Amino acid sequence: MKIEDFYGEYMQDVFAQSGAEANFTRSVFLDYICTILESEGTIATYSLTEHKMSSRGQAVDAWYYDEKLARLNLILADYRQNESLETLTNTEIKTCYKRLRKFISSTSKKVFVESLEEADPVQELAWFLNEKLSEIDSINLILISNAHLSSRVAELPNDKVGSLKVTYELWDFGRIFRSETSGKSREDIEIDLTKLQPKGVRCLPAYTGKDSLKSYLLVMPGQAMSDLYGEYGDRLLEQNVRTFLQFRGVTNKGMRNTIKNEPHMFFSYNNGLCATAEDVTADKGENYLLSVKNLQIVNGGQTTASIFNAHKKDDLDLSNVYVQIKLSVVQDDQVETIVPLISEYSNSQNKVNSADFASNHPFQMRFEELSRRIFAPSTDGGVQQTLWFYERTRGQYANKQNNLTSTDKKKFLAKNPRRQMFTKTDLAKYYLTMEELPHTVSLGAQKAFSGSQRIDGFVKFIPKLWGKDGKNINDVWLKQMIAKAIMFRELDRLVFRMAWYAGYKANIVTYTLAKFSSMVGSRGVFIDYLEIWKEQKMPDPIRDYLLKLAEEINDFICSPPDGETRNISEWAKKENCWIKCRDGLSAKLPSSVQQLLIDGDKISEQENEGSYNQSLNDSIQGLTYIIEKGAAHWVELAAWNMENRKLTAKESSILKVACSIPNRLPSDKQAELLVNAEKRAIRDGFFIEK
Numbered sequence: 001m002k003i004e005d006f007y008g009e010y011m012q013d014v015f016a017q018s019g020a021e022a023n024f025t026r027s028v029f030l031d032y033i034c035t036i037l038e039s040e041g042t043i044a045t046y047s048l049t050e051h052k053m054s055s056r057g058q059a060v061d062a063w064y065y066d067e068k069l070a071r072l073n074l075i076l077a078d079y080r081q082n083e084s085l086e087t088l089t090n091t092e093i094k095t096c097y098k099r100l101r102k103f104i105s106s107t108s109k110k111v112f113v114e115s116l117e118e119a120d121p122v123q124e125l126a127w128f129l130n131e132k133l134s135e136i137d138s139i140n141l142i143l144i145s146n147a148h149l150s151s152r153v154a155e156l157p158n159d160k161v162g163s164l165k166v167t168y169e170l171w172d173f174g175r176i177f178r179s180e181t182s183g184k185s186r187e188d189i190e191i192d193l194t195k196l197q198p199k200g201v202r203c204l205p206a207y208t209g210k211d212s213l214k215s216y217l218l219v220m221p222g223q224a225m226s227d228l229y230g231e232y233g234d235r236l237l238e239q240n241v242r243t244f245l246q247f248r249g250v251t252n253k254g255m256r257n258t259i260k261n262e263p264h265m266f267f268s269y270n271n272g273l274c275a276t277a278e279d280v281t282a283d284k285g286e287n288y289l290l291s292v293k294n295l296q297i298v299n300g301g302q303t304t305a306s307i308f309n310a311h312k313k314d315d316l317d318l319s320n321v322y323v324q325i326k327l328s329v330v331q332d333d334q335v336e337t338i339v340p341l342i343s344e345y346s347n348s349q350n351k352v353n354s355a356d357f358a359s360n361h362p363f364q365m366r367f368e369e370l371s372r373r374i375f376a377p378s379t380d381g382g383v384q385q386t387l388w389f390y391e392r393t394r395g396q397y398a399n400k401q402n403n404l405t406s407t408d409k410k411k412f413l414a415k416n417p418r419r420q421m422f423t424k425t426d427l428a429k430y431y432l433t434m435e436e437l438p439h440t441v442s443l444g445a446q447k448a449f450s451g452s453q454r455i456d457g458f459v460k461f462i463p464k465l466w467g468k469d470g471k472n473i474n475d476v477w478l479k480q481m482i483a484k485a486i487m488f489r490e491l492d493r494l495v496f497r498m499a500w501y502a503g504y505k506a507n508i509v510t511y512t513l514a515k516f517s518s519m520v521g522s523r524g525v526f527i528d529y530l531e532i533w534k535e536q537k538m539p540d541p542i543r544d545y546l547l548k549l550a551e552e553i554n555d556f557i558c559s560p561p562d563g564e565t566r567n568i569s570e571w572a573k574k575e576n577c578w579i580k581c582r583d584g585l586s587a588k589l590p591s592s593v594q595q596l597l598i599d600g601d602k603i604s605e606q607e608n609e610g611s612y613n614q615s616l617n618d619s620i621q622g623l624t625y626i627i628e629k630g631a632a633h634w635v636e637l638a639a640w641n642m643e644n645r646k647l648t649a650k651e652s653s654i655l656k657v658a659c660s661i662p663n664r665l666p667s668d669k670q671a672e673l674l675v676n677a678e679k680r681a682i683r684d685g686f687f688i689e690k
Contacts, residue, residue, distance in 0.1 A: 001181060001401070001409075003085065003148065003173070003174060003177045004084075004085055006177050006180070006181065007084075007085045007146075007173060007177075008083070009413075009418070010146075010176075011083060011146075013418050013419060014028050014029055014032070016419065017032075017419065017493060018496075024496055024497065025079070025081060026077065026079040026081075027048075027050065027496055028496075029077060029079050029146060030048065030050070030061050030062065030075075030077045030079070030144070031048070031505075033077070033144045033171060033176065034046045034048075034062055034075065035445070036171070036176065036179060036180075037075070037142070037144075037171070038425075038444060038445050038446065039186070039394060039423070039425070039445070040179065040186050040187055040235075041186060041233070041234055041235035041446075042073070042140075042142070042169070042235075043064040043066075043073050043444075044064065044066070044234070044443075044444045044446060044447065045064060045442075045443060045444025045445070045447070045506075045569075046062045046063065046064045046075070046444075046506075047062060047063055047064070047121065047124070047125070047503070047504070047568075047569045048061065048062050048121060048503050048504075048505060048506075049061060049062060049063065049120075049121045049122040049125055049503065050062075050121075050503075051103070051120070051121075051122035051125075052099075056102060056106060057098070057099060057102050058099050058100075058102035058103040058106055059076055059096075059099040059100070059103065060074050060075070060076060060099075060100055060103045060122065060125065061075050061076050061077045062074075062075040063075065063125050065128070065136075066233065068233070068305075069137070069138075069230060069233055070135060070136055070137035070138070070312075071136070071137060071138045071139070071140055071233075072129075072136050072138075072139045072140070073139075073140045073142060074100050074103070074104070074139065074140070074141050074142065075142045075143075075144060076096050076097075076099060076100050076141075076142070076143055076144070077144050077145070078092065078096055078143060078144070078145035078146075078147065079145070079146055080145075080146055080147055085146075085147070085148050085173060086147040086148070087147060087148055087149075087150045088145050088147035088148060088149050088150060088153070088172050089150050089152075089153070090150065090152060090153045092147075093143065093153060093156070093157075093170065094157060096143050097141055097143060097156075097157050097159070097168060100141045100143075101141070101159065101161050101166075104129060104139065104161050105161065106126075107125075107126045107129035107130050107133075108129075108130065108133070110130060112126070113126045113127055113130045119502050119558065120502065120503075121502055121503025121504060121568070124566070124567055124568055124569070127566070128567065133164075136164065137165065137312075138164065138165040138166070138167060139161060139164055139165070139166050139167070140166075140167045140168075140169055141166060141167070141168050141169070142169045142170075142171065143168075143169070143170050143171070144171040144176075145170075145171070145172050145173060146173050146176075147172060147173060148172055148173050148174050149170070149172040149174055149175075156168040156169075156170060180398060181398045182395065182398070186235065186394070188278075188293060188294055189232060189235060189236075189293070189294050189295060190291065190293055191228065191232075191291060191292045191293075191295055192290075192291050193288075193289055193290055193291055193292060194290055194291075196221070196224040196227060196228070197221070197224065199283075199288050200282075200283065200288035200289050200290040200291075201218050201219075201220060201224070201288060201289050202218070202219055202287065202288055203216040203217065203218050203282065203286065203287065203288060203289045203327075204216065204217040204218075205286045206326075213328045213329060213330060213338075214280075214328070214329040215326065215327065215328045215329065216280070216282075216289065216326075216327045216329075217324065217325070217326060217327075218289065218324070218325040218327055219267070219322050219323075219324055219325075220273075220322065220323050220324075220325050221318070221319075221321070221322055222259070222263075222266070222307050222311075222318035222319075222320075222321025222322060222323060223311070223318040223319065223321075225304060225307050225308075225323055226307050226308045226311045226312070226318060228295075229304050229305070229307075229308040230308060230312070236295060236296065236297050236304070237296070237297055237301045237304070252302060252306055254269075255270065255302075255303065255306040255307075255310075256306060256309075256310050256314070256316075258270075259306070259307070259310040259316050259318070259321055260310070260314070260316055263316075263317065263318070263319075263320040263321045264320045266320075266321045266322065266323065267321075267322045267323065267324060270303055270323060270324075271300075271303075272300065272303070272323055272324035272325060272326065273297055273299065273300030273303055273304065273323060273324070273325045273326070274297075274298050274299040274300060274325075274326050274328075274342060275295060275296060275297050275298060275300070275325050275326070275327045275328070276295075276296045276298055276327070276328050276329070276330045276339055276342065277292045277293055277294055277295050277296070277327060277328075277329055277330070278293045278294040278329070278330065278331065278332050279292075279293040279294075279329065280292050280293070280327070280329055289327075292327075296339070298339060298342050299342075300325075303323060307321065307323065328342065330342075361462055361466070362466060362470055363462045363465060363466045363470070363473055364392050364424070365392075366470055366473045367390055367392070367427075367473060367478065367481075368390050368392040370390075370473070370474070370475060370477075370478040371387060371388055371389060371390035371478065372387065372389075372390075373387075374387070374475050374478055374479070375387060376388060376420070376482070376533070376536055377533075377534055377535075377536060379535070379536045379537070384414060384415075385415075386414075386415055386416065386417055386420060387415055387416050387420065388420045388421075388422065388482050388485070389416045389420060389421040389422070390422060390423075390424075390427070391421060391422065391423045391424070392424060394423065397416070397418075397421050400412065400416070401413075422485060424449060424458075425445035425446060425448065425449045426445075426485070427458070427481065427485075428441075428445070428448040428449040428457065428458035429441050429445065429448055429488065429510065430481060430484040430485050430488050431458055431461070431481065431484070432448055432457075432458060432510075433484070433488060433509075433510045433513045433514050433517075434484050434513060434514070434517045434527075435461075435517075436514045436517055436518050436521075436578075436582070437514070437578075438507070438510040438511045438513075438514040438515075438572075438578055438581075439572065439573055439574060439575050439577055439578040440455055440456070440457070441506075441510040442506065442507050442510060442511075442569070442572040442573045443455065443573050476530070479529065479530055479533040480529040480530070480533070482533055483527075483529035483530070483532035483533045484529065486532055486533075486536065486537060486538065487513060487532065487538055487542075487546075488509060488510075488513060490537065490538055490543065491509050491512060491513065491538075491543075491546050491547075491550065492505065492509045494543070494547060495508055495509060495547075495550055498547065498550070498551065500551050500554060501554070502554075503568075504554070504557060504558070504568055504569065504572070507557055507568070507569065507572040508550055508553050508554050508557065509550070511553045511556075511557060511572070511578070511581055512546055512549050512550040512553045513546070514578070514581075514582075515549060515553060515581060515582065515585065515587065516545075516546060516549060518582050519587060519589055520589070520597060523589070523594075523597070524599075524600070525594075525597040525598065525599055525600075526597060526598050526599070526600065526602075526603045527597065527598075528596060528597065528598045528602075531596070539596050541590070541592035541593050541595075541596060542593055542596060545589070545590055545592075545593050549587060552585065552587060553581070553585075556580075556581055556585050557571065557572055557577070557581075560577075561580070564576075564577075622668065622671035622672045622674075622675045623665070623666070623668060623671040625671075625675060626658055626661070626666060626671050626674060626675070627661060627662070627665070630661065631658070631659055631660065631661045631662075634655055634658035634659045634661070635659050637655060637678060637681060637686060638652075638655050638656070638659055640681065640685075640686050641655070641681070644681075644684065644685065644686075646680065646681055646684050646686075647677050647681065648677075650673070651673060651674065651677040654666055654670045654673055654674045654677075655674060655677070657670065658674060
């Protein structure tokens with residue numbers, strides 16, 4: 001796809017989401033690109049400000065403070081209201097960054113901060129800078145633009161703000177285009193190891209032949225490890241099943257004490273890191289690694305954070321600290337299958353639940369399959385039915401369009417419109433919101449999905465949702481989840497337009513829907529999600545009431561009680577905020593809304609039908625799979641099992657039936673057992689050893 005074609009499609013989506021109202025297209029663009037920055041790991045969440053003072057030559061549109069790295073991210077949008085792609089020049093870039101620096105400078109004067117209106121979302125950021133500037137180690141200025149970077153722009157500015165370390169990051173439309181169409185989960189990270197060590201990092205090749213992964217053993221200096229994490233942060237831990245970032249456990253304290261008292265023994269005491277990379281460059285004799293592409297610490301986030309925090313927070317010397325690393329080179333197309341297994345087998349410190357490998361959990365596979373075959377009803381009298389495309393791993397939507405002809409691509413987009421694509425972090429937000437956990441959603445998309453030591457993210461709910469056999473994840477469940485997505489997205493879009501809206505949209509939306517869910521549940525009734533699915537929109541009475549409730553939620557969130565932080569976005573992340581909203585905010589459901597709710601018998605009837613249909617579908621699919629594989633396939637499995645003895649007696653008996661296809665056929669239940677047995681056999685070596 002050409003960038004010009006992508007720009008045309010993208011701008012049409014922006015216009016559609018804003019209702020073609022020019023006043024909102026810039027806000028829609030800003031919000032969308034901030035979600036890309038979230039998914040790329042540049043920020044964990046964000047607060048919108050959309051502040052501009054032409055008289056002072058300053059502006060800032062959004063911000064996020066990374067407490068671990070003590071790094072403040074300030075975002076400014078350069079948005080062009082044009083149907084054709086424009087060019088972003090060097091002069092325009094310098095002007096935009098200057099506006100951000102001017103804002104930072106202005107906040108050093110208390111008179112300026114006090115002049116800002118209390119309802120203005122930028123006041124929170126201004127007070128933060130005014131009072132906490134000494135605690136900030138660095139500021140990252142991010143410019144986002146729907147213009148394409150001019151070829152004459154050689155480098156970004158390097159101006160400082162006082163004594164602060166300032167970095168500059170640019171997301172022009174070319175970079176947005178590459179991110180959205182590359183099919184990769186995140187942008188490539190290219191690490192030049194010679195900047196950490198003049199010769200690179202000493203290594204020992206540890207692979208035997210063409211069938212094994214290229215692997216290396218490394219000894220990384222502690223300071224180099226700290227510097228890497230300081231620069232890239234949690235982007236290095238994307239594949240890590242657990243990220244320990246504070247000294248809460250015994251092991252963490254032990255590491256800190258070792259670094260402080262016996263740094264020379266750290267290498268001997270510590271298990272080291274298990275890491276992967278997509279590619280590496282070594283010197284001629286493979287004695288030193290010179291560069292690494294897309295380094296991921298698969299197991300060892302605790303060690304990494306311990307080393308970083310010991311240096312940053314405790315100012316400990318790392319010159320005698322070394323850490324061992326087992327590095328496996330895993331090609332991009334193998335990451336999804338191999339990395340979770342490396343994570344599982346290498347994690348000896350803690351039991352790893354299968355839900356930790358969320359992209360490969362059967363729940364995710366099932367939900368993806370459902371989203372590819374269950375069509376949403378056509379709306380507005382149209383005849384075109386569409387799918388809600390669930391992107392289980394980032395890049396699937398773009399990959400599906402690769403190599404399509406222009407005609408086929410139009411067909412694909414007609415069936416899978418971009419506005420109906422959603423990701424696993426979106427799914428987490430929708431689910432947790434209606435489960436009355438808006439404070440968790442307010443932590444940001446990634447935290448809502450994966451959680452942390454203290455907070456249960458969506459992955460912790462997956463085993464319960466899946467149950468013993470996965471029958472609960474069916475067409476009804478998908479329709480219910482899409483209905484929740486419709487409610488979330490519709491309210492999100494409408495809040496932007498309200499006269500009272502001044503910021504904190506993400507918090508307002510999740511709190512409003514959670515409060516509504518709580519009010520409905522307290523009456524012992526339920527939202528009729530299947531009716532919302534059928535209409536593909538909220539009923540007017542519910543929509544109108546939610547907008548009224550959203551205004552009350554806005555007032556509540558923006559008025560923290562005495563003794564609480566005046567940082568609104570931080571207040572919304574606290575469980576106490578939700579408890580006070582749920583129990584203390586008085587609100588009443590109008591009769592027009594109550595008439596649309598359904599009782600427990602109706603919801604049970606809907607869900608039971610979904611489970612029955614899923615059972616029937618699983619039986620058909622299992623038997624079809626066994627027949628399509630053919631008798632020869634099952635004979636090979638039987639021969640393998642004769643040597644390895646991995647199947648139970650019952651499974652072996654069913655296998656004999658499958659070996660005589662088509663003369664004999666297993667029953668539906670037998671088919672299900674055999675399919676599961678084969679999956680276990682593959683895990684134990686069947687086919688891998690062939």
